[in-house]
Amino acid sequence: MSVENIQPPIAVAQPDTPPSPSLEFWQDFRKNAGAVAGLVVIAVLILLALSADIVAPHSPVLTNNAAFLKPPFWQQSGSLAYPLGTDAIGRDILSRLIHGARLSLLIGIAVVALSVIAGTILGLIAGFFRGVTEIAIMRLMDITLTLPSLLLAIVIVAILGPGLMNAMLAVAIVLLPHYVRIARAAVISEVSKDYVIAAKVAGAGRFRLMFKEVLPNCAAPLIVQATLGISTAILDAAALGFLGLGAQPPLPEWGTMLADAREFVLRAWWVVTLPGLAILITVLAFNLLGDGLRDALDPKLKR
Amino acid sequence: MLRFVFTRLSLVVPTFIGITLLVFVLIRLIPGDPIETMAGERGIDPARLAQLRKDYGFDQPVLVQYGFYLSRLAHGDLGRSIVTHEPVIAEFQSLFPATVELSICAILFALCVGLPAGIIAAIRRNSIFDHGVMGISLTGYSMPIFWWGLLLILLFSVQLGWTPVSGRIAVQYYIEPVTGFLLIDTLLDGDVGAFRSALSHLILPTIVLGTVPLAVIARMTRSAMLEVLGEDYIRTARAKGLPPFRVIAIHALRNALIPVVTVIGLQVGVLFTGAILTETIFSWPGVGKWLIEGINRRDYPVLQGGTLLIGAIVMSVNLLVDLAYGLINPRIRYTR
Numbered sequence: 001m002s003v004e005n006i007q008p009p010i011a012v013a014q015p016d017t018p019p020s021p022s023l024e025f026w027q028d029f030r031k032n033a034g035a036v037a038g039l040v041v042i043a044v045l046i047l048l049a050l051s052a053d054i055v056a057p058h059s060p061v062l063t064n065n066a067a068f069l070k071p072p073f074w075q076q077s078g079s080l081a082y083p084l085g086t087d088a089i090g091r092d093i094l095s096r097l098i099h100g101a102r103l104s105l106l107i108g109i110a111v112v113a114l115s116v117i118a119g120t121i122l123g124l125i126a127g128f129f130r131g132v133t134e135i136a137i138m139r140l141m142d143i144t145l146t147l148p149s150l151l152l153a154i155v156i157v158a159i160l161g162p163g164l165m166n167a168m169l170a171v172a173i174v175l176l177p178h179y180v181r182i183a184r185a186a187v188i189s190e191v192s193k194d195y196v197i198a199a200k201v202a203g204a205g206r207f208r209l210m211f212k213e214v215l216p217n218c219a220a221p222l223i224v225q226a227t228l229g230i231s232t233a234i235l236d237a238a239a240l241g242f243l244g245l246g247a248q249p250p251l252p253e254w255g256t257m258l259a260d261a262r263e264f265v266l267r268a269w270w271v272v273t274l275p276g277l278a279i280l281i282t283v284l285a286f287n288l289l290g291d292g293l294r295d296a297l298d299p300k301l302k303r
Numbered sequence: 304m305l306r307f308v309f310t311r312l313s314l315v316v317p318t319f320i321g322i323t324l325l326v327f328v329l330i331r332l333i334p335g336d337p338i339e340t341m342a343g344e345r346g347i348d349p350a351r352l353a354q355l356r357k358d359y360g361f362d363q364p365v366l367v368q369y370g371f372y373l374s375r376l377a378h379g380d381l382g383r384s385i386v387t388h389e390p391v392i393a394e395f396q397s398l399f400p401a402t403v404e405l406s407i408c409a410i411l412f413a414l415c416v417g418l419p420a421g422i423i424a425a426i427r428r429n430s431i432f433d434h435g436v437m438g439i440s441l442t443g444y445s446m447p448i449f450w451w452g453l454l455l456i457l458l459f460s461v462q463l464g465w466t467p468v469s470g471r472i473a474v475q476y477y478i479e480p481v482t483g484f485l486l487i488d489t490l491l492d493g494d495v496g497a498f499r500s501a502l503s504h505l506i507l508p509t510i511v512l513g514t515v516p517l518a519v520i521a522r523m524t525r526s527a528m529l530e531v532l533g534e535d536y537i538r539t540a541r542a543k544g545l546p547p548f549r550v551i552a553i554h555a556l557r558n559a560l561i562p563v564v565t566v567i568g569l570q571v572g573v574l575f576t577g578a579i580l581t582e583t584i585f586s587w588p589g590v591g592k593w594l595i596e597g598i599n600r601r602d603y604p605v606l607q608g609g610t611l612l613i614g615a616i617v618m619s620v621n622l623l624v625d626l627a628y629g630l631i632n633p634r635i636r637y638t639r
Contacts, residue, residue, distance in 0.1 A: 139321060147617070148579075154595075159330075235447055238449075243583065273454065276450025283445040
């Protein structure tokens with residue numbers, strides 16, 4: 001759903017002393033209230049994930065036979081011992097959500113890291129070597145993009161077997177084409193620029209050209225796509241968990257928690273509502289941050 | 304134009320062959336011997352096993368097997384389900400209309416809400432309405448729809464009792480499939496009660512499946528509109544005194560719709576992804592639920608055939624969208 005804008009760069013009158021790039025970036029970014037909100041939420045989530053063992057009031061897997069499906073504290077039979085209630089086998093929902101943040105962030109970051117690294121290398125290769133190599137790589141990516149993302153992920157998980165690691169690998173493969181395309185497009189537009197030719201004339205090898213000259217100048221679109229990719233990765237991994245193909249119980253992954261809670265939709269709204277809300281907030285935060293980064297890093301897309 | 308059509312078509316053929324190869328290889332990677340899987344727990348005597356392997360061509364080199372697979376495919380044979388022993392293609396055909404009916408309703412819902420919302424947001428840029436629409440659509444875009452479905456069931460089916468929880472029509476109605484679309488078939492039958500039942504079963508799944516496309520369409524319409532509204536010819540149209548409605552609806556909207564049409568075409572893949580989840584939540588008897596059941600029962604012919612058919616359908620729709628796009632916008636034919 002990314003829109004490619006092919007506008008010629010507009011000449012802007014330079015102020016007397018241009019601010020440093022990172023300062024300029026921060027000033028642009030700070031104006032976007034949504035992006036700052038997203039960043040704050042993500043910071044809180046990271047803190048919660050890091051300190052989950054200290055913050056969480058209970059163990060995420062410990063069951064309590066005396067407290068099945070206890071409602072949150074503000075409802076009648078609820079108590080502050082279990083602030084957000086308990087699930088069907090007496091586990092504390094708040095603790096499971098906090099530990100789930102750890103899993104979800106881990107999933108998002110690991111999946112995107114894998115996908116960005118592999119995608120960038122493939123994209124650089126396609127952009128630099130052209131010819132048959134490029135056609136082979138790009139065709140393969142087109143085929144991957146043709147299949148609906150979740151369907152492809154499901155097929156891959158069906159082959160590898162259900163589980164968190166396999167689900168992460170499947171989502172990474174599904175996300176791969178986006179990074180390959182961006183990296184290749186950026187390389188092709190950069191390669192003919194003067195600084196690359198200068199480096200070539202100065203005797204830089206192909207490897208140096210690829211990674212030290214061109215790559216840093218393709219970073220902005222990759223960073224934006226990576227941030228948005230984290231939200232896709234978290235959503236897709238949760239969907240796989242919900243379908244029983246991702247993280248397996250008793251892991252407190254939010255999608256898996258929802259799958260467990262489905263049958264209690266009639267009796268206990270909190271076991272269904274809260275894990276989904278956690279997914280929504282996290283994904284929304286990364287999308288807000290990604291939009292803000294795009295506006296601040298890519299002046300061409302500014303309106 | 305003809306050249307453009309041929310270039311596009313020539314790209315489709317290798318992609319389709321690629322999909323068949325991908326599906327073939329992926330299913331091959333599943334550990335275990337398919338014949339032994341079919342035989343199940345009872346086991347099988349070695350001579351019979353060898354005979355079956357020969358019958359199914361499993362004793363041939365992989366490349367030859369792929370050739371067999373392609374030739375069966377060309378004859379419309381996608382194998383049989385291990386569980387029901389029905390041909391995969393027949394099962395797909397009987398379930399596909401349910402998915403299409405739901406998807407069409409979802410995309411219509413997304414258009415009816417998303418287009419006006421995007422247009423008004425663009426006209427009243429930076430107003431409260433604009434910020435509201437953008438905020439809601441980003442939320443919709445971030446929505447885990449499997450949870451959204453449960454939430455709507457919780458509110459409308461459980462708390463308010465307005466809509467049924469699952470299925471496609473109440474059990475007391477039996478409608479002979481003519482088109483496969485229940486909304487049409489019930490009307491052809493003249494059964495108003497059945498039509499109302501089918502409609503009430505459709506509402507929640509439509510909203511759930513339409514949410515992500517709705518968000519995408521609203522955002523896309525807004526940004527396309529903003530771009531077009533800044534053009535000189537719009538200022539000209541305004542300057543010569545045309546009523547504002549005419550400027551927006553006739554001059555601006557026509558050009559703004561071009562990128563929106565492409566985005567709608569690209570939603571087909573998104574709709575299938577959503578259909579898998581939506582059908583699972585609402586027990587909607589379509590191909591998405593069928594595929595998930597296929598996986599849970601390790602019914603690999605279903606998984607293989609279904610994936611291939613869905614890939615082919617998405618590819619065809621994308622091709623049609625591309626061709627339509629070339630037809631509406633002549634510039635695109637020469638720039639690729």
